[in-house]
Amino acid sequence: MTTNAILQIGLYLVALLGLAMPLGWYMARVYSGTPPGLAKLLAPFERLLYRLCGVKPEDEMNWKTYAVAMLLFNGLGALLVYAIQRFQLALPLNPQQLPAVSPDSSFNTAASFATNTNWQSYGGETTMSYFTQMVALSVQNFVSAATGMACLLPLIRGFSRKTTDRIGNFWVDLTRSTLYILMPLSFVLALALVSQGVIQNFVPYQTVPLVEATSYDNPLTDADGKTLLDDQGQPKTEKVDVKEVALPMGPAASQIAIKQLGTNGGGFFNVNSAHPYENPTPLANFLEMLAILLISAALCHTFGILAGDRRQGWAILAVMTIVFTGFLALCAWSEQSGNPRLTEAGADQVTREPYSTERVSERWGTKQSWDVRPDAQTGGNMEGKEVRFGIVNSAIWATATTCASNGSVNAMHDSFTPLGGLVPLLMIQLGEVIFGGVGCGLYGMLIFAISTVFIAGLMVGRTPEYLGKKIEAYEMKMAALVILIPCVLALVCTALALTSDAGKASMANPGAHGFSEVLYAYSSMSNNNGSAFAGYNANVPFHNTLGGIAMLISRFWLAVPVLAIAGSLAKKKTVPPSAGTLPTHTPLFVGLLVAKVLIVGALTFIPALALGPIVEHLQMMQQESKP
Amino acid sequence: MFRETLKQFKPALLFLLVLTVLTGVIYPMAVTGAAQVFFPKQANGSLVMINDKPAGSELIGQAFSAPKYFWSRPSATGPFPNNAGASTGSNLGPTNADYLKAVKDRVDALHAADPENTEPVPVDLVTASGSGLDPHISPAAAEYQIHRVAKAREPDEKRARELEGRLRELVAQCTEGRQLGILGEARVNVLRLNLALDNLAAKEAL
Numbered sequence: 001m002t003t004n005a006i007l008q009i010g011l012y013l014v015a016l017l018g019l020a021m022p023l024g025w026y027m028a029r030v031y032s033g034t035p036p037g038l039a040k041l042l043a044p045f046e047r048l049l050y051r052l053c054g055v056k057p058e059d060e061m062n063w064k065t066y067a068v069a070m071l072l073f074n075g076l077g078a079l080l081v082y083a084i085q086r087f088q089l090a091l092p093l094n095p096q097q098l099p100a101v102s103p104d105s106s107f108n109t110a111a112s113f114a115t116n117t118n119w120q121s122y123g124g125e126t127t128m129s130y131f132t133q134m135v136a137l138s139v140q141n142f143v144s145a146a147t148g149m150a151c152l153l154p155l156i157r158g159f160s161r162k163t164t165d166r167i168g169n170f171w172v173d174l175t176r177s178t179l180y181i182l183m184p185l186s187f188v189l190a191l192a193l194v195s196q197g198v199i200q201n202f203v204p205y206q207t208v209p210l211v212e213a214t215s216y217d218n219p220l221t222d223a224d225g226k227t228l229l230d231d232q233g234q235p236k237t238e239k240v241d242v243k244e245v246a247l248p249m250g251p252a253a254s255q256i257a258i259k260q261l262g263t264n265g266g267g268f269f270n271v272n273s274a275h276p277y278e279n280p281t282p283l284a285n286f287l288e289m290l291a292i293l294l295i296s297a298a299l300c301h302t303f304g305i306l307a308g309d310r311r312q313g314w315a316i317l318a319v320m321t322i323v324f325t326g327f328l329a330l331c332a333w334s335e336q337s338g339n340p341r342l343t344e345a346g347a348d349q350v351t352r353e354p355y356s357t358e359r360v361s362e363r364w365g366t367k368q369s370w371d372v373r374p375d376a377q378t379g380g381n382m383e384g385k386e387v388r389f390g391i392v393n394s395a396i397w398a399t400a401t402t403c404a405s406n407g408s409v410n411a412m413h414d415s416f417t418p419l420g421g422l423v424p425l426l427m428i429q430l431g432e433v434i435f436g437g438v439g440c441g442l443y444g445m446l447i448f449a450i451s452t453v454f455i456a457g458l459m460v461g462r463t464p465e466y467l468g469k470k471i472e473a474y475e476m477k478m479a480a481l482v483i484l485i486p487c488v489l490a491l492v493c494t495a496l497a498l499t500s501d502a503g504k505a506s507m508a509n510p511g512a513h514g515f516s517e518v519l520y521a522y523s524s525m526s527n528n529n530g531s532a533f534a535g536y537n538a539n540v541p542f543h544n545t546l547g548g549i550a551m552l553i554s555r556f557w558l559a560v561p562v563l564a565i566a567g568s569l570a571k572k573k574t575v576p577p578s579a580g581t582l583p584t585h586t587p588l589f590v591g592l593l594v595a596k597v598l599i600v601g602a603l604t605f606i607p608a609l610a611l612g613p614i615v616e617h618l619q620m621m622q623q624e625s626k627p
Numbered sequence: 628m629f630r631e632t633l634k635q636f637k638p639a640l641l642f643l644l645v646l647t648v649l650t651g652v653i654y655p656m657a658v659t660g661a662a663q664v665f666f667p668k669q670a671n672g673s674l675v676m677i678n679d680k681p682a683g684s685e686l687i688g689q690a691f692s693a694p695k696y697f698w699s700r701p702s703a704t705g706p707f708p709n710n711a712g713a714s715t716g717s718n719l720g721p722t723n724a725d726y727l728k729a730v731k732d733r734v735d736a737l738h739a740a741d742p743e744n745t746e747p748v749p750v751d752l753v754t755a756s757g758s759g760l761d762p763h764i765s766p767a768a769a770e771y772q773i774h775r776v777a778k779a780r781e782p783d784e785k786r787a788r789e790l791e792g793r794l795r796e797l798v799a800q801c802t803e804g805r806q807l808g809i810l811g812e813a814r815v816n817v818l819r820l821n822l823a824l825d826n827l828a829a830k831e832a833l
Contacts, residue, residue: 007809053641065631072632072639080643126713139651143643171638178646183654190658191665197686200662200670205712208674208681211821212691216707246712247672247684254658258650271714274757276686277672282811338750339721346734347754348747352767354804354813372804372813374795377767383726383754384716387700387763390812394757411757412716415726513720535718620722 001332002351005392009328012286012396013321016293023294024301024313030180031153031173031306039180049175060166063567066154067560069170070147074556077143078114082106084136085128094129095204101127108544113140115555116148116437118259118266118407118530119547121539125248125269130202137266138255142186145262145295146177148439151559152299155443156306158569159467167566177439181295182262190257192287197280200253205246213243252278260291263437265407265530273397273410274386285393285410292400292408296320296435299442307467311585316445319593323434324403331416331423332395336380339417340620351379381420384412395420402427405437407530414508414517414533418617421533422609425520428529430601431486437528440555443562445597447482449584450475450565452596456582465581468574475568478561486554487604489526493550494519494608502542508535512619516612523605526550675822683818687711688762691821694740694779697764697772697798699817700751701733704759717755730754741775763814769798780828797823 029036035043050057061069085101088094101109105122112119113136122128128137150173157167194200217237220228228236252268256278259266273279273288297317304313338349354376378390385394394411401408402424413424427434433444454471457464464471497503497518507514517536524531525547532538538547583589662670674681683689688699690708702708703717719726733753738745749767773794781787801820804813 004805004809011809049642049645052645053638055638055642064628065635068628068632069635069639072635073642076639076643080647123713123715134655135647135651138655139647142650142654143646171642174642174646178650183650186654187658187661191661194658194662194666194670197669197673199672200659201672202659203671206672206674206681208683210689211683211818211825212689212693212696214690214692214707218706240706242707245689245710247687248712249672251655251659253662253670254655257658269714269758271716271758274716275714276688276758276760276762280673280686282806286810341722341727342730342750342754343747345727345731345753346738346747347730347750348767349750354766371799372766372802374770374798375767376813377749377751377765378812379750381721381754382751383719383721384757385754386757386761387751387765387814388761388811393811409757412718414718414720415716417721508718509720509723511722513722516720533718534716535720616720616722 001329001336001392002353004353005332005336008392009332009396012289013325015290016297017317017321019290019294020297020317021301023298025305027181027298027302028305030176031302035180042179046175046179049179050171053171055169055171057169057172060169062165063154063167063563066167066170067563070151070559071556073170073174074114074144074147077140078110081113081136081140082110084132085109088129088132091129091131093131093134093202096129098127098129104541104544105539108548111548111551112530113137113264113266114144115528115551116144116262116264116405116440117525117528117551117555118264119525119532119551120266120530121544121547123270124267130250133255133268134251138258141255141258141262141264141266142178142182143174145182145258145264145438146174148437149177149181149299150174150439151562152439152443154563154566155446155569156303158566159307159469161570162572162574164570165567167563167570182258185261186254186257189261189287189291190253193256193284194253196284197277198253198256198284199249199277200251201249202251203249205248207244207246209244210242213241215239215241248277256288257291259408260288260406261295263292263296263404263406263441265401267408271412272408274412279410282388282393285389285397289393289397289400292404292406293435295438296404296441299439303442309467309585312467315585315590316442316449318590319597320434320445322590322594323430323597324399327403327423327427328396328399331399331420332392334417334420334423335395336391337417338380339383348377349379349381352376381415381417384415386411398424399427400435401531402529403430403432403434403436404441405432405527405529407524409531412534413520413531414535418613418620421516422613424531425516425523425613426601426605426609428523428527428531429490429605430597431483432527432529433597440528440559444482444558447479447562447565448597449593451479451483452589452593453582453584454479455596456592460580462580465575465577466584468577469569469572470575475565478565481561482558483600485557486527487600489550489554490523491604491608493522493526493546496546497522497543500542502540506537506540506543508537512612512616516616519608519612522547522550526554528555675818677822682822685816685819686762688756688760689818691817694775696821696824697769697776697817698752700761700764701753701755702759703755709760711760714758714760716757716759741778744771744774746771762816762818764817766798766802766813766815769802769815769820770795773798776824793827794824797827
């Protein structure tokens with residue numbers, strides 16, 4: 001990797017970890033009901049919301065009521081998203097007169113946005129009206145993220161409280177997450193993005209002339225929509241001249257800010273944050289990448305503070321950062337190494353740094369002083385990537401968006417090198433616990449921590465404890481569910497899709513890569529990620545339905561057992577640490593937890609990965625060595 | 628349990644309604660208002676205005692195929708390249724035979740347009756961008772095309788050589804380095820470059 005690549009990765013990690021600390025402290029204050037500084041000004045609004053909705057904030061719930069409230073709220077939300085899509089033609093703010101979305105696609109999108117997955121089987125600018133984008137999708141961006149954060153809090157309270165069945169009030173946790181955290185951060189980020197060129201307006205698509213007119217051959221069809229053939233059996237075409245082009249418009253920035261901060265990932269446009277109107281400059285890209293992991297990283301500190309031992313938060317954050325950095329390095333290296341087949345085809349993939357002056361004067365003379373050397377290029381595997389981001393920013397984004405359950409993209413993962421594409425795939429398959437979705441990533445990781453102390457306890461023959469609570473059979477049963485359900489879902493759904501005609505028909509690439517596309521699609525939906533090997537045509541009833549069900553299961557069948565664990569832990573007494581207690585803030589525990597996450601992921605998925613990216617890598621290398 | 632569910636139904640409905648208004652209406656309106664006041668040009672698509680008429684957006688790339696223009700990166704959008712209304716990447720895998728053939732064809736097309744230049748082609752000029760609308764090419768990709776553009780605009784060999792120097796300056800003017808010296812990659816804005824080129828040509832009848 002180049003010096004600049006290491007510098008950009010370093011800068012990213014420093015900014016992320018540096019901002020996570022104050023934000024984590026702020027969130028701890030908010031969730032304790034004592035927001036600091038200017039945030040106090042929002043307190044009257046908070047009280048107004050409770051009054052409007054008839055909720056008494058001091059009435060805490062047991063875990064079952066909490067779960068019911070959460071499920072009802074999300075269920076109704078999904079219904080609303082479904083209804084708005086079906087009726088968007090009759091609703092306002094639809095200047096392009098986009099028609100109603102099909103029932104299966106509407107179901108898939110409703111499930112997708114209510115579960116914080118934001119898998120998109122549709123293309124935004126050609127499918128969704130401004131009204132649908134705002135009132136259906138943007139809202140779910142907020143509330144599905146707030147739901148994830150809300151479901152984390154009972155688990156933390158389970159550790160910090162004792163002998164009670166009260167684990168908090170869902171409406172309070174939901175409101176505070178939205179009002180104090182997600183909305184202010186999104187507002188600031190949205191404006192910062194607009195300053196870089198992300199659009200934010202309500203005007204219809206703008207038509208601009210092309211500098212050089214172009215044309216294309218449009219196949220002619222008869223009245224039944226069948227393609228007409230000429231005498232030689234070739235499709236008949238007519239030449240269509242294109243002298244101008246429509247630029248898409250809309251309120252993009254406000255949605256992009258929350259799609260990143262809330263680990264949602266559903267883009268305003270089809271190509272998500274590769275689109276220049278969603279992600280116009282390297283600075284915008286940096287801010288968007290920071291936003292992907294920021295809240296999830298900060299919640300580790302919030303957890304440490306609320307649990308009464310900040311070191312516990314640091315330990316979890318260390319685990320996440322270690323795994324993230326390791327896989328990021330693999331992805332960046334593989335993408336920068338490029339595709340040997342392209343060099344054979346006559347492409348130049350060598351990196352030439354813009355500011356190095358080596359051999360420049362030899363070729364262009366010394367008279368001119370160049371700010372950027374004239375033959376500078378990023379090189380590497382540039383298919384599906386944007387020049388302004390180059391290799392390293394595409395790799396950081398791909399790794400961050402898949403380890404957090406974000407799923408937005410700034411480059412097409414489908415066109416990554418086999419090993420470069422294996423990284424995002426495996427990051428999803430690790431269960432979205434390396435940072436993970438806001439709230440749900442951390443509760444997933446805490447479940448891994450619980451099962452790690454359990455295994456460590458088995459090794460030394462003592463009752464395992466975590467944060468002063470005994471981990472017993474009930475907690476372990478629930479933890480096993482949380483860890484295994486996404487794995488089973490991903491593999492079973494992949495198998496179902498592969499054995500169906502619909503599954504095979506949707507592949508865009510032949511051979512091992514086509515298999516990777518299916519595996520990626522169902523890993524993504526079964527772990528609530530939402531990114532894709534996007535060549536895969538998932539917008540057919542089979543995938544929309546199966547994927548929609550997978551997303552619903554993996555979101556709510558994980559959240560409910562987590563709440564059950566929270567309820568069970570809160571009822572227990574706290575045991576003081578003894579000589580036999582495994583400390584959970586040490587490098588030893590960090591190492592154990594890293595190993596646990598990697599081993600579960602590896603044992604489950606390496607056989608499947610061997611059929612996809614690994615075999616494809618070997619094919620790519622073997623073809624290189626042919627004479 | 629059933630009574631619990633009924634009891635939570637009302638707040639669930641009300642919270643959904645209230646939060647929909649708050650995050651789905653008030654929030655985007657507030658962002659739009661602030662954006663239109665502070666950053667009107669960016670919020671409306673960074674349009675390039677010539678004689679008060681929009682002549683494109685500096686963020687949305689256009690396709691060029693005439694030898695006298697600098698070419699953008701290949702685009703996978705349909706039915707014509709750089710269709711801003713239907714962004715997409717090619718999504719072709721690295722070992723897909725169709726993909727490798729497409730790259731080879733693009734390399735051949737560039738060599739055919741400029742037979743004297745036999746060097747390997749900068750990779751971004753023969754691979755489709757992620758959005759299909761990439762407004763930039765690498766400085767190397769612009770440098771690679773200078774010889775062809777100069778020859779297409781100036782048949783006389785000696786004067787074409789002189790023009791190359793001026794084109795190199797024009798490219799340098801349309802080149803951005805890394806943002807803040809660190810972020811992203813160096814790049815050349817193709818639309819701005821070609822508009823500047825037409826401007827130069829109009830002045831000097833090239």
